[in-house]
Amino acid sequence: MRFLLALAVLLNSSLMAMAAEGGNGGGMTVVDLTNYPLSWMVIVALVVAYGFVVWGEQHHLEKSIPVLIGAGVIWAIVGIVTHLQPDHVIVEQAEFGFEHSIIEIGELTFFLVTAMTYVVTLQERNVFEMVRYKLLGAGLSQRAIFWATGLAAFLLSPLLDNLTTALALISVVIAVGAATRDRMFVSLAAINLVVAANAGGAFSPFGDITTLMVWQAGKVEFFEFFSIFVPSLVNWLVPAVIMSFAIKSSDVEAYNEPVVLKRGARRMIALFALTLVMAVSAHIFLELPPVIGMTTGLGFLMLYGYFLSHHEHEHFEAPVLPDGIQDDMLAVLETHYKLKHKPFNPMTSIKRLEWDTLLFFFGILMAVAGVSQLGFLLKVSEYMYGNLGPTFTNSFVGVLSAVVDNIPVMSAVLKMDPNMVHGQWMLVTLTAGVGGSLLSVGSAAGVALMGAAKMENEEGRYVSVYTFMGHLKWTWAVALGYAASIWVHTLLHQMY
Structure with a gap:
């Protein structure tokens, strides 16, 4: 059907x-x-x-x-x-x-390639895991976590895509659900994440592919998007208020595994912010397509990644393999299997994009x-x-x-x-x-x-x-x- x-x-x-x-x-x-x-x-x-x-x-x-x-x-x-x-x-x-x-679609595609590469890199540097760790460690009740995750989704999705935002925050919801065995909470909190992430992405040209299309088509200028902030907020708050009455207000003690940001994470966040500023500036002040600012920012990320990868290679400790592995078997392992933890490589982030x-x-x-x-x-x-x-x-x-x-x-x-x-x-x-x-x-x-x-x-x-x-x-x-x-x-x- x-x-x-x-x-x-x-x-x-x-x-x-x-x-x-x-x-x-x-x-x-x-x-x-x-x-x-x-x-x-x-x-x-x-x-x-x-x-x-x-x-x-x-x-x-x-x-x-x-x-x-x-x-x-x-x-x-x-x-x-x-x-x-x-x-x-x-x-x-x-x-x-x-x-x-x-030309038009190519500009949009390369814009998305840059944005998604930054998102994948921030994931690899444990940035989103740190968000999960901070939220779970705040000692909030179930209802407070419902509101906190929804608000975080609404505020993060204007810079990140709604998919990444929702996936980054659902781990908090699942951890709470596992601790309380409350399936209703997980279901309602997931709906709340979807609504909040979509609503937050609507008032930013970076928040959704459709807003990016409208911006690059010249139908709406960059700062004009913020005029729909209030309607977007209403779109999230109305169902959130209704659903919150079905959420328990009891406290939560969920397992919270400690997280440490990897080296360079904060610098990469700053580079991402600089890249977005360059994209907006190219469009407003130079009357050039925003994609030129984005691809320049991608070059900055790859340049910083070059120096970061050399540093991590110098301090990388190879895994200790069991005794008795012959050299020919070691060569087979290195050829057909990848290490879970290895030095940073900027090209790996591009390979991990959602190319489909x-x-x-x-x-x-x-x-x-x-x-x-x-x-x-x-x-x-x-x-x-x-x-x-x-x-x-x-x-x-x-x-x-x-x-x-x-x-x-x-x-x-x-x-x-x-x-x-x-x-x-x-x-x-x-x-x-x-x-x-x-x-x-x-x-x-x-x-x-x-x-x-x-x-x-x-x-x-x-x-x-x-x-x-x-x-x-x-x-x-x-x-x-x-x-x-x-x-x-x-x-x-x-x-x-």
């Missing part, structure tokens, strides 16, 4: 995306070629590709594979359709559209760009934004992102480039960021916590405590927060 629903909703998303392109297509010149039967094959290719993404979740197929193939098929169809036209200018326009998409996610991001955006190139987006955009109104449509975008990944949905909106006031661009930025909280499968944070939030049952097996149905029971509370955030945003922008 979810498979069919996802396909139907994605088709609607694609039609919305198709509709807006007859305008300026996000900077590309687009000709309406939707009357050709072959043109509709790009919709079929997109739906099939996304269908295999949904299927692959259950069969361990990397989600990047179908979208990369689908993007290639879609652009091949675009090439065939444009070459069938008598006017050769249409072919040149399609070529320009492809090159424009590659990055390639999925590249593939799905290229696929949507190909669909938009044939001019599908204009008709539905005129209907959705013209007849139904921007407020209803932008609110629906958030609900849509709870079922379909918010990346293609936001990409579709940007390709539509509807003519709407600035406050409506802020609204769609908000709804696309927080709408995924409505379902556990609506965001990367929710999907990750369904696999990470596990507790030992009476039979000694570890089972998931945070589940789809468990989240669904509280969707009404999350929906109240979603509606309240839209109301607050509308009220604030009417006033100011």
Whole structure:
């Protein structure tokens, strides 16, 4: 059922995306070629590709594979359709559209590569483990930990992605749940983390891929994102207050393993902050893409990592192997097995990135760009934004992102480039960021916590405590927060 629903909703998303392109297509010149039967094959290719993404979740197929193939098929169809036209200018326009998409998506991809490399490096240096250690050692009650982890997620996700933030804090929740044997606490705290991480990422261009897309597209300036801080806060607080009444206020004594920051951790945090400042400064003062500041910061990280790795190599103590291991056997061990603890290597952080996610991001955006190139987006955009109104449509975008990944949905909106006031661009930025909280499968944070939030049952097996149905029971509370955030945003922008 979810498979069919996802396909139907994605088709609607694609039609919305198709509709807006007859305008300026996000900077590309687009000709309406939707009357050709072959043109509709790009919709079929997109739906099939996304269908295999949904299927692959259950069969361990990397989600990047179908979208990369689908993007290639879609652009091949675009090439065939444009070459069938008598006017050769249409072919040149399609070529320009492809090159424009590659540049735009490439900038976003390298921005994410830098940000994710810093996050992986900070994980390796025990920064997030230190956050867990400090929270558990504060002597808080269950209800206080519920609020502390939610607040930490809301404040960390503007700088980190919602996935990393949720995973870093769920360890605190699981430790408390293991000590108290309170499954309800773990489930509610996990929902709270998902909502808080998504809400916190909505008011920062670094907090979510969709906000980054809006920023780099020039629809919202850097400091303007903070105007949706209050609606984002309301989006988290409303369900958090409701759920907190179901949390016990008893004290907690959970096992808290001591953590020590590895050498260079604080300097890497400072480098990350400097990198973000350079990205913003390049965009505001030099009118250059933010990615140039990010990649420069990546170079600084790798340079510092070079000196750090040399220092750790000099002081590295190799593990003591059992006596009797022959030299040939030692060579085999060194070839086929990796040490758990070894000197820092900056390139290792890049190798550990979620490359499947990055390639999925590249593939799905290229696929949507190909669909938009044939001019599908204009008709539905005129209907959705013209007849139904921007407020209803932008609110629906958030609900849509709870079922379909918010990346293609936001990409579709940007390709539509509807003519709407600035406050409506802020609204769609908000709804696309927080709408995924409505379902556990609506965001990367929710999907990750369904696999990470596990507790030992009476039979000694570890089972998931945070589940789809468990989240669904509280969707009404999350929906109240979603509606309240839209109301607050509308009220604030009417006033100011």
